Amino acid sequence: xxxxxxxxxxxxxxxxxxxxxxxxxxxxxxxxxxxxxxxxxxxxxxxxxxxxxxxxxxxxxxxxxxxxxxxxxxxxxxxxxxxxxxxxxxxxxxxxxxxxxxxxxxxxxxxxxxxxxxxxxxxxxxxxxxxxxxxxxxxxxxxxxxxxxxxxxxxxxxxxxxxxxxxxxxxxxxxxxxxxxxxxxxxxxxxxxxxxxxxxxxxxxxxxxxxxxxxxxxxxxxxxxxxxxxxxxxxxxxxxxxxxxxxxxxxxxxxxxxxxxxxxxxxxxxxxxxxxxxxxxxxxxxxxxxxxxxxxxxxxxxxxxxxxxxxxxxxxxxxxxxxxxxxxxxxxxxxxxxxxxxxxxxxxxxxxxxxxxxxxxxxxxxxxxxxxxxxxxxxxxxxxxxxxxxxxxxxxxx
Amino acid sequence: xxxxxxxxxxxxxxxxxxxxxxxxxxxxxxxxxxxxxxxxxxxxxxxxxxxxxxxxxxxxxxxxxxxxxxxxxxxxxxxxxxxxxxxxxxxxxxxxxxxxxxxxxxxxxxxxxxxxxxxxxxxxxxxxxxxxxxxxxxxxxxxxxxxxxxxxxxxxxxxxxxxxxxxxxxxxxx
Ligand SMILES: Cc1cc2nc3c(=O)[nH]c(=O)nc-3n(C[C@H](O)[C@H](O)[C@H](O)COP(=O)(O)O)c2cc1C
Ligand code: SF4
Ligand code: FES
Numbered sequence: 001x002x003x004x005x006x007x008x009x010x011x012x013x014x015x016x017x018x019x020x021x022x023x024x025x026x027x028x029x030x031x032x033x034x035x036x037x038x039x040x041x042x043x044x045x046x047x048x049x050x051x052x053x054x055x056x057x058x059x060x061x062x063x064x065x066x067x068x069x070x071x072x073x074x075x076x077x078x079x080x081x082x083x084x085x086x087x088x089x090x091x092x093x094x095x096x097x098x099x100x101x102x103x104x105x106x107x108x109x110x111x112x113x114x115x116x117x118x119x120x121x122x123x124x125x126x127x128x129x130x131x132x133x134x135x136x137x138x139x140x141x142x143x144x145x146x147x148x149x150x151x152x153x154x155x156x157x158x159x160x161x162x163x164x165x166x167x168x169x170x171x172x173x174x175x176x177x178x179x180x181x182x183x184x185x186x187x188x189x190x191x192x193x194x195x196x197x198x199x200x201x202x203x204x205x206x207x208x209x210x211x212x213x214x215x216x217x218x219x220x221x222x223x224x225x226x227x228x229x230x231x232x233x234x235x236x237x238x239x240x241x242x243x244x245x246x247x248x249x250x251x252x253x254x255x256x257x258x259x260x261x262x263x264x265x266x267x268x269x270x271x272x273x274x275x276x277x278x279x280x281x282x283x284x285x286x287x288x289x290x291x292x293x294x295x296x297x298x299x300x301x302x303x304x305x306x307x308x309x310x311x312x313x314x315x316x317x318x319x320x321x322x323x324x325x326x327x328x329x330x331x332x333x334x335x336x337x338x339x340x341x342x343x344x345x346x347x348x349x350x351x352x353x354x355x356x357x358x359x360x361x362x363x364x365x366x367x368x369x370x371x372x373x374x375x376x377x378x379x380x381x382x383x384x385x386x387x388x389x390x391x392x393x394x395x396x397x398x
Numbered sequence: 399x400x401x402x403x404x405x406x407x408x409x410x411x412x413x414x415x416x417x418x419x420x421x422x423x424x425x426x427x428x429x430x431x432x433x434x435x436x437x438x439x440x441x442x443x444x445x446x447x448x449x450x451x452x453x454x455x456x457x458x459x460x461x462x463x464x465x466x467x468x469x470x471x472x473x474x475x476x477x478x479x480x481x482x483x484x485x486x487x488x489x490x491x492x493x494x495x496x497x498x499x500x501x502x503x504x505x506x507x508x509x510x511x512x513x514x515x516x517x518x519x520x521x522x523x524x525x526x527x528x529x530x531x532x533x534x535x536x537x538x539x540x541x542x543x544x545x546x547x548x549x550x551x552x553x554x555x556x557x558x559x560x561x562x563x564x565x566x567x568x569x570x571x572x
Contacts (some may be wrong), residue, residue, distance in 0.1 A: 077483045077522040081462060115430075115467045115524050118536040155430060157465035160521060174425030178463040192423070235485040235526035242527045272484070298526075312484045316521055322464075 002210070010245045011229060012089040012205055012305065018136060020092075020211035024099040025144045032103050033059060036207060038193045039215035040227040045071055045163075045193035045200030046270070046371070051207065054197055057187040058104040064108035068097050069172075069191065069198045072113045073156050073163035075114030076271035077316060078296030081231040081390035082201040086113075086120055089205055090127040093149055096204025098141060099211060100197055101149040109151035110191070112168055115158050124153060160320040164368050165198040166321070178322045202231055202295070223249035226287035230295060234259045236268075237301030246286070253282040261299040271296035272313040273373035276306070278384040306385040307392075310378050311339045317374040328371025331362040335378050345392035352382060352390070402440055403540050411446050422451060425461060427442065437474040474509045474555045479520035479533040480542075486522075486529035490543075494530045497544035501551055514555065 037052025190196025239260025
């Protein structure tokens with residue numbers, strides 16, 4: 001049984017349904033995008049691109065057909081917020097997609113749902129059917145003459161890399177999920193070569209909230225460069241794992257207090273692609289300008305072996321690399337071999353330094369975000385936990 | 399494969415192509431349907447899809463081989479996928495894995511001889527706050543303990559039909 005793990009009601013629960021859509025449809029398109037831009041909402045999927053800017057580009061693109069794509073591939077280890085949002089607040093997400101359709105001039109939305117969430121499909125189909133019934137999807141949406149919009153669901157098939165927006169589009173087009181070079185960006189050449197906005201589930205839900213409560217409300221929360229609230233998926237060694245809503249800019253220490261994780265030795269922020277922050281840096285903040293994240297927080301208690309953590313993440317990347325480019329395809333197995341040497345206590349400092357520079361090369365030379373971020377955890381663990389990972393005797397763990 | 403089986407597959411593919419549209423973007427939805435109903439995507443199936451979409455069978459094969467939920471080798475009626483990623487790892491997935499291996503008598507990556515079960519590893523299933531997590535076909539099990547393994551397998555053994563464990567919406571709504 002899946003239990004809803006909410007520690008406190010989310011803002012989403014207080015939003016009047018369809019108020020955001022109606023407010024959006026009452027505005028001229030340019031005002032609507034200006035409102036989203038003014039909130040300074042940044043993408044909640046991890047990369048943090050300003051949503052208003054993305055929508056503006058897609059709105060300006062000239063094309064007969066455009067697409068609104070919701071990225072529900074949620075594969076980053078440690079992330080499960082989109083699952084909860086789709087379970088409890090699917091209407092807000094579909095509303096946000098509809099608002100996006102109106103904003104950029106699109107008639108078609110696609111929700112790309114990861115295969116692992118197939119069990120959610122009947123629920124989501126039912127929500128969509130109810131919206132059609134109420135006239136909130138289909139012809140003349142919510143009575144707005146000339147605005148037709150509908151949403152279909154497409155399933156993923158068990159490939160993490162398909163969460164990367166260009167790989168997702170490849171997959172929608174019936175191909176292997178191999179990321180493309182960017183630029184060009186999906187706002188110009190997206191699905192079927194048509195201008196497309198790809199946004200995260202949570203991003204769409206916040207757009208709806210912003211249309212209800214106003215951009216000023218959103219902007220007043222958080223920091224100057226990281227406005228608004230963020231849903232975090234918290235797991236690992238803490239008393240109360242689950243979903244939390246925090247203002248951006250919160251310190252790691254404060255967050256640990258809220259989740260019952262005080263005394264942790266490290267926190268992985270941003271999932272396998274993120275950074276491993278040691279206790280000495282718990283005064284840092286979760287924000288785009290400091291420790292940035294799509295919302296995955298994994299807490300490591302004092303007894304955890306950080307080398308085992310690095311191994312688990314690298315195994316993940318070795319398996320999920322699409323194999324298209326050399327730094328990622330060959331680099332990750334090399335780093336994993338390095339972890340094995342460290343486990344056996346047979347890694348010289350010189351070799352460790354070589355591995356670190358390999359990791360840095362991967363960060364700059366890989367083709368997509370997967371390869372660029374895959375060394376992050378390894379690099380931060382060997383940097384912050386040198387004493388723990390070096391000089392091991394056979395069979396020793398921490 | 400018997401001729402009648404091939405005909406059945408061919409007519410199913412035709413039906414699915416009607417539903418998803420006869421262009422390349424229908425490829426993966428159709429392959430997903432084949433996988434679900436036939437527990438594999440055979441060479442014959444790939445050939446039919448390729449012919450219908452006007453693409454080379456190698457293209458279809460390269461897509462099938464890319465996605466971990468699509469497979470050209472036969473899989474068991476119940477595909478068990480245990481999460482091995484960090485949060486489930488910290489919550490004791492190793493012992494669940496051991497129990498699954500003992501109760502099924504197979505290793506990860508294998509299928510039982512009676513064709514009922516395939517055991518696989520999965521990466522993060524998005525249930526990290528309630529691990530160890532496991533998928534049996536589309537159904538999610540959370541907080542799995544070694545002691546629960548037997549009952550889960552028995553529940554599968556008692557169900558018949560391909561869609562036996564499909565999409566039961568179990569999540570509580572808050
Ligand atoms: C390997 C990889 C996996 C990704 N997975 C996801 C994902 O599961 N969900 C998501 O929203 N974004 C994911 N992204 C980011 C997307 O490429 C894209 O930036 C995002 O969907 C844009 O939406 P946003 O601006 O609303 O965040 C991933 C990126 C990479 C490189
Ligand atoms: S970085 Fe990795 S996942 Fe991305 S394109 Fe290169 S090989 Fe593929
Ligand atoms: S780590 Fe197992 S479900 Fe996320």
